Amino acid sequence: MSMQSLNNLVARSIIDPGVVHLFGEGKLKTILDDMEFSPPLRDELVSITASNWTDFAVQAYRVVKAAEAAAETQVQLPSPLEGLTRDSSWTDQEQVA
Amino acid sequence: MKHTTREERQWLLKNIAAGLNEYLNTTSPPVPVEELLLHPPAPYEQDFGVVDIFTRIWDATFVRPLNKKGSVFVRVDLPPEDRSYALARETLLALISGEYGRRLGLHETLLPYLNESADFFAAELLAPDALVQSYKAQNGKEEEFAETFRLPAHVAESRWESCSTLQ
Numbered sequence: 001m002s003m004q005s006l007n008n009l010v011a012r013s014i015i016d017p018g019v020v021h022l023f024g025e026g027k028l029k030t031i032l033d034d035m036e037f038s039p040p041l042r043d044e045l046v047s048i049t050a051s052n053w054t055d056f057a058v059q060a061y062r063v064v065k066a067a068e069a070a071a072e073t074q075v076q077l078p079s080p081l082e083g084l085t086r087d088s089s090w091t092d093q094e095q096v097a
Numbered sequence: 098m099k100h101t102t103r104e105e106r107q108w109l110l111k112n113i114a115a116g117l118n119e120y121l122n123t124t125s126p127p128v129p130v131e132e133l134l135l136h137p138p139a140p141y142e143q144d145f146g147v148v149d150i151f152t153r154i155w156d157a158t159f160v161r162p163l164n165k166k167g168s169v170f171v172r173v174d175l176p177p178e179d180r181s182y183a184l185a186r187e188t189l190l191a192l193i194s195g196e197y198g199r200r201l202g203l204h205e206t207l208l209p210y211l212n213e214s215a216d217f218f219a220a221e222l223l224a225p226d227a228l229v230q231s232y233k234a235q236n237g238k239e240e241e242f243a244e245t246f247r248l249p250a251h252v253a254e255s256r257w258e259s260c261s262t263l264q
Contacts (some may be wrong), residue, residue, distance in 0.1 A: 030117055054202035
């Protein structure tokens with residue numbers, strides 16, 4: 001969803017000078033507040049130092065892509081609380097050496 | 098200029114094309130690229146235009162005389178598929194070299210890679226993912242894809258392939 005939000009923002013900036021105007025005035029947070037970014041990701045995007053809008057867009061792409069990749073990895077990794085196997089009924093069984 | 102990868106530039110180009118298609122409110126092929134050039138979004142009023150010319154030297158080229166409106170000069174006798182693709186390619190140069198495009202900083206990232214960027218952009222502008230997926234979902238035929246989207250055959254072939262891997 002975050003990447004889709006960033007895509008929408010960049011696409012909009014191509015035809016809407018208002019986006020770039022706010023960016024130039026250092027009011028990026030105003031734009032991002034209306035979009036579906038998590039608060040930590042929004043903070044990270046606001047803290048990007050860029051020489052122009054395109055530079056910001058590319059850096060934002062890297063940040064969002066990394067965040068989505070990290071989120072995907074978290075989903076795929078089993079929780080340590082589950083033990084080494086997801087089949088808890090099997091791990092709960094007593095075993096003979 | 099900061100380094101960008103091809104993947105990053107392609108992501109950027111895809112979104113530039115998406116923005117222009119949003120402006121055109123494109124819901125079905127073919128994408129009216131000539132309309133875009135004749136009636137551009139406000140930031141590009143001084144950059145977009147079309148002039149038909151008689152030439153055998155090239156298909157189309159973007160020209161901006163000093164302190165005057167820019168236009169794509171296009172061969173008058175091109176077949177529709179070649180014409181729309183040539184106009185779409187030159188639209189990128191018009192866009193990134195104009196005042197607003199420079200304000201965005203597009204020229205710094207894309208001008209050094211203009212040829213590959215223009216080809217990628219033209220295919221994305223004329224055949225956006227959503228329209229291609231919709232065409233395929235409605236059992237659109239591959240043989241009619243080029244004509245429906247007004248793409249040259251070689252571009253249609255690679256676009257059809259690249260969209261077959263989309264989720």
